[in-house]
Amino acid sequence: MQTGYIETTSGVVPPPILRAENVRKTYRRNGISTEVLKGVDFSVNHGEFVSIVGASGSGKSTLLHLMGTLDSPDAGAIWLGDRRIDNLPGRERDKLRNGRFGFIFQFYHLLPELTAVENVLAPELVASSVWQWPFRKKAATRRAEELLERVGLGHRKHHRPREMSGGEMQRTAIARAIMTRPGILFADEPTGNLDEAAGAEIMALLRELNRADGLTVLMVTHNMEMANTTDRIVRLASGRIDPTRQPVQPVHSLSRPPESGRMEYAYRGVG
Amino acid sequence: MYKLVLCWRYLKTRYLALVCVISVMLGVATLIVVNSVMGGFSAKLRDRLHGLLSDVMIEAYDYDGFADPAGKMEMIRKDPYLASQVVAMAPTLEIFAMLQFSYRDMPITKPIRLVGIDPADRAKVGGFAEHLVDPKRKANPTFELDEAARTRMAQAKKPEPLVFQPILNADEPPPPDPVDSRPHEPVSAILGYAIAHFRDREARDEDGTLHDRRTLQPGDEVVLTTVSSAKMAPVFDRFVIADYFKSEMSEYDSQYVFVPLDHLQKLRTMEGKVTSIQIRLKDFDEAPKVVARLKEMFRRQPVEVQTWEDKQGNVLAAIRTEKGILNILLFMIIGVAGFGILAIFSMIVGEKTRDIGILKSLGASNWGVMQIFLGYGLLLGVVGGGLGSLLGLAITTNINEIEHLLARATGQDIFPRDVYYFDRIPTDIQPLAVLLVNVGAVAIAVLFSILPALRASLLHPVRALRFE
Ligand SMILES: Nc1ncnc2c1ncn2[C@@H]1O[C@H](COP(=O)(O)OP(=O)(O)OP(=O)(O)O)[C@@H](O)[C@H]1O
Ligand SMILES: [Mg+2]
Numbered sequence: 001m002q003t004g005y006i007e008t009t010s011g012v013v014p015p016p017i018l019r020a021e022n023v024r025k026t027y028r029r030n031g032i033s034t035e036v037l038k039g040v041d042f043s044v045n046h047g048e049f050v051s052i053v054g055a056s057g058s059g060k061s062t063l064l065h066l067m068g069t070l071d072s073p074d075a076g077a078i079w080l081g082d083r084r085i086d087n088l089p090g091r092e093r094d095k096l097r098n099g100r101f102g103f104i105f106q107f108y109h110l111l112p113e114l115t116a117v118e119n120v121l122a123p124e125l126v127a128s129s130v131w132q133w134p135f136r137k138k139a140a141t142r143r144a145e146e147l148l149e150r151v152g153l154g155h156r157k158h159h160r161p162r163e164m165s166g167g168e169m170q171r172t173a174i175a176r177a178i179m180t181r182p183g184i185l186f187a188d189e190p191t192g193n194l195d196e197a198a199g200a201e202i203m204a205l206l207r208e209l210n211r212a213d214g215l216t217v218l219m220v221t222h223n224m225e226m227a228n229t230t231d232r233i234v235r236l237a238s239g240r241i242d243p244t245r246q247p248v249q250p251v252h253s254l255s256r257p258p259e260s261g262r263m264e265y266a267y268r269g270v271g
Numbered sequence: 272m273y274k275l276v277l278c279w280r281y282l283k284t285r286y287l288a289l290v291c292v293i294s295v296m297l298g299v300a301t302l303i304v305v306n307s308v309m310g311g312f313s314a315k316l317r318d319r320l321h322g323l324l325s326d327v328m329i330e331a332y333d334y335d336g337f338a339d340p341a342g343k344m345e346m347i348r349k350d351p352y353l354a355s356q357v358v359a360m361a362p363t364l365e366i367f368a369m370l371q372f373s374y375r376d377m378p379i380t381k382p383i384r385l386v387g388i389d390p391a392d393r394a395k396v397g398g399f400a401e402h403l404v405d406p407k408r409k410a411n412p413t414f415e416l417d418e419a420a421r422t423r424m425a426q427a428k429k430p431e432p433l434v435f436q437p438i439l440n441a442d443e444p445p446p447p448d449p450v451d452s453r454p455h456e457p458v459s460a461i462l463g464y465a466i467a468h469f470r471d472r473e474a475r476d477e478d479g480t481l482h483d484r485r486t487l488q489p490g491d492e493v494v495l496t497t498v499s500s501a502k503m504a505p506v507f508d509r510f511v512i513a514d515y516f517k518s519e520m521s522e523y524d525s526q527y528v529f530v531p532l533d534h535l536q537k538l539r540t541m542e543g544k545v546t547s548i549q550i551r552l553k554d555f556d557e558a559p560k561v562v563a564r565l566k567e568m569f570r571r572q573p574v575e576v577q578t579w580e581d582k583q584g585n586v587l588a589a590i591r592t593e594k595g596i597l598n599i600l601l602f603m604i605i606g607v608a609g610f611g612i613l614a615i616f617s618m619i620v621g622e623k624t625r626d627i628g629i630l631k632s633l634g635a636s637n638w639g640v641m642q643i644f645l646g647y648g649l650l651l652g653v654v655g656g657g658l659g660s661l662l663g664l665a666i667t668t669n670i671n672e673i674e675h676l677l678a679r680a681t682g683q684d685i686f687p688r689d690v691y692y693f694d695r696i697p698t699d700i701q702p703l704a705v706l707l708v709n710v711g712a713v714a715i716a717v718l719f720s721i722l723p724a725l726r727a728s729l730l731h732p733v734r735a736l737r738f739e
Contacts, residue, residue: 065733068632070631070632070732070733070736071731071732071733090636090637091636094631094634094635094636095634096634097631097632097633097634098633098634098635099634103632103633105736109625109628109629109632109736110629111277111626111629111630112626113277113280113281113284114276114280118276122273122630122633123633123634125273125276126273126630126633126634126635126639127634130275176633
């Protein structure tokens with residue numbers, strides 16, 4: 001259907017790839033309810049590298065989880081292109097997370113029983129049935145090894161997570177997140193646990209994936225320096241997007257097309 | 272696919288899983304061993320219980336017996352249905368008696384059951400000839416003495432007079448010796464094996480097997496005292512031992528003495544009378560019908576018609592009950608193993624909470640996550656069941672060697688051979704039982720993994736990811 005850019009009546013404007021519409025989320029625990037998100041309107045454009053900042057406890061992770069269909073909002077809607085995804089049945093959401101979305105987390109969240117290359121293969125393993133796997137295994141393994149080489153871990157393929165440094169684990173996690181060629185990468189404080197050098201490496205890697213492959217990145221961070229290198233900064237405060245602190249214009253042009261020939265991560269349309 | 276990979280990895284890396292496997296394995300092995308040994312015992316016991324008894328028997332209500340067994344057998348042979356079912360018949364005369372002999376100059380008296388038979392007839396009914404110790408007699412059962420026995424009898428000096436302890440005053444003259452029934456040659460008898468032997472715990476071979484000490488040799492004389500038919504007056508006679516009867520059922524081997532039917536009839540002054548007719552059937556499944564027909568035929572006579580199962584009903588029922596209860600108890604063992612699985616799986620799910628969150632973030636479905644743990648339970652059940660079967664079968668087939676080892680190590684007989692009179696622990700491995708035990712074990716493993724698996728699959732991904 002659509003491949004990245006569509007002509008709209010208002011000119012050549014990329015459609016928002018992901019959009020939160022008046023999203024509300026309230027946690028209830030022991031009779032005490034905390035309204036974390038009080039109506040968030042916010043969208044991410046195709047190929048954008050957006051960072052979300054805000055005080056601790058302001059609901060950044062919550063928003064990320066909602067947009068990544070890991071959780072459901074109490075009210076409002078999440079749109080992927082023109083498809084509403086917050087109320088999809090579980091199976092459909094599983095498919096989205098497996099094929100369209102990639103996640104990386106502050107604590108890497110690798111599977112400790114698997115080696116680096118097996119961790120990278122994990123989404124492919126999840127997607128394949130026992131019968132399909134023998135036919136897919138070879139190509140998938142090759143791709144996983146290439147990805148590990150790309151993130152600079154060619155020499156760590158058969159190490160287990162506990163035998164790797166934090167930076168190495170996070171790079172493995174990034175390789176895993178892009179294994180199934182998703183359009184959007186959700187990153188929750190990906191450098192939160194790393195020292196500056198390792199953090200910078202991760203940022204460079206994300207930026208590279210964003211630039212070269214057209215991967216849309218939505219990143220939560222506390223580090224303003226890093227946030228400043230992204231296309232746009234969104235600030236969450238008291239459950240809403242803080243309008244006073246929004247940059248007037250994104251740092252990078254919205255209409256920047258993905259580099260020619262690298263459509264690998266291009267938004268594949270809906271349905 | 273990840274389900275298989277993770278199942279396998281979890282099995283390999285969790286030593287807790289090993290505990291599960293071992294508990295299933297031990298449960299399965301125990302069930303198989305106990306079932307096989309119990310099966311062996313009860314099959315052997317059934318065999319032995321049947322042993323002396325024929326399929327169907329017509330019995331008198333009292334020791335007086337009934338008359339005209341030949342006529343009755345003739346009636347049976349003339350009945351077309353019975354004639355088609357009955358393979359062999361043997362009249363027997365059974366009575367309590369006392370056996371006396373001297374061993375190393377010590378007078379020994381034992382209560383026994385005395386059975387008068389015609390050896391050829393009795394052998395056809397079954398459960399007799401095959402238990403005779405002398406191999407030549409198995410093919411051709413007779414009371415004839417063999418050469419060795421005859422020489423031993425001839426060599427024996429005039430038999431020492433039996434010493435009866437007088438209950439009278441010591442001053443009074445002792446009662447006259449039993450009437451010396453010479454010149455008539457003593458009639459021969461076949462003695463229960465345990466009457467003429469005893470287990471000597473000292474007499475062990477180097478490899479630990481027990482030996483029997485023989486107190487009576489073929490050719491030795493014994494005196495049997497019983498009562499005559501009508502007046503119940505004591506009667507006695509000398510007999511000479513021809514052979515032993517060894518059914519390995521201690522109740523029989525320690526009690527039964529067989530003598531020729533006609534001689535016992537004469538001794539008890541009840542010529543022509545017997546206490547039972549033993550009948551062998553072509554097909555035991557027909558027994559109820561045969562019994563009904565016989566009851567009908569002899570309804571006016573003072574006789575009872577029973578199958579051997581009726582006669583041993585209580586014991587057989589006890590065996591069945593015992594087996595049933597044992598199996599229930601044993602399945603409780605596997606149940607315990609099942610709760611072990613439940614506990615350990617719950618622990619593993621707790622430990623793996625974050626991994627479950629990760630898998631869900633990678634798009635694993637609830638059902639997929641559930642399958643991991645169900646598959647895990649299945650794998651534990653199958654591996655544990657397989658290993659347990661191997662172990663159980665290995666133990667069962669070598670149970671006698673193991674018993675020897677244990678007996679030697681502990682110096683204690685685990686399997687007292689003098690109680691059972693079996694030389695080996697009998698086993699009976701039933702493939703169906705092994706299969707059922709395995710299916711049960713796998714089912715329990717899966718059943719008890721359902722709850723933790725369900726809990727895992729219903730974990731909220733975000734909560735699982737935030738889990739520390
Ligand atoms: N399951 C829950 N039940 C109750 N309250 C929750 C739950 N999860 C999160 N919260 C609350 O929601 C608020 C937002 O949490 P969230 O993790 O989204 O914040 P955050 O902005 O990501 O913070 P941080 O920067 O520290 O990661 C917090 O106050 C937290 O206590
Ligand atoms: Mg957070």
